[in-house]
Amino acid sequence: MAQQVPLAEDLFTWPAEEPALIGGRSSDGKVVFPYRSHKLVGGVNEELERVELPRRGTLWTFTGQxxxxxxxxxxxxxxxxxxxxxxxxxxELPGALRVEARLTEADPDKLHIGQEMELRIVPFGTDADGNQTLIYAFAPVGAEEGHGDGSE
Known part of the structure; x- marks a missing residue:
């Protein structure tokens, strides 16, 4: 039976009522996304702490595809x-980093720099096993669930 699956492992928590992107934090406090288990810190290959990133942030910049x-x-x-x-x-996710992502709103007149955004998980495609693949995207805060995400 087909399932909904993340496009790649360790991108976001799934299944989850309030999914979060998964990042890695090093001993110097720096955060990376997507998660990876190790990073060079001061010339040492350090194991990263797996952390859930904030679900809300602000739109730093955008363009159309x-x-x-x-x-x-x-x-x-x-x-x-x-x-x-x-x-x-x-x-820009507070206290973390800037994440590149698809936006659920395609109309540039409805987007502005500094706008509050919230994480959404949206359908993307179908994998070789017939499962629906999911990706992360950000929606303007206040946008209705399911609208503007290409899944209608």
Whole structure:
């Protein structure tokens, strides 16, 4: 039976009522995303602490993706004819870092730098086993669940 699965391991907590991105924190307090188990810190290969990142942040910058990215590596279920433009941006997560992500709102007139954003998990494609793959995205705070995320 088909399931909903993250596009890649260790991107976000799933399944979860309030999913969070997974990062890694080193002894110097720096955070990396996506999570990886080790990082060089002061010339030493250090094991990172696995941490859940804040679910909300502010839109730092954004742009529109008006054409279907080349495949591979893009693995969406759309085709050049069915592709729908989307926005991509950097969201600054307080006390952590800036994360590059798809935005659920594609209309640039409805986005502005400094806008509060919240993590969402949205459908992306289908894997080789027929499971629905999921990716992380950020939505403007106050946007209704399920709207503007391409899953309608």
């Amino acid at each position: 008006r054409f279907r990215p080349p495949s591979p590596p893009y693995t969406g279920d759309d085709t050049p004819k069915t592709f729908e433009p989307f926005a991509v941006g950097y969201v």
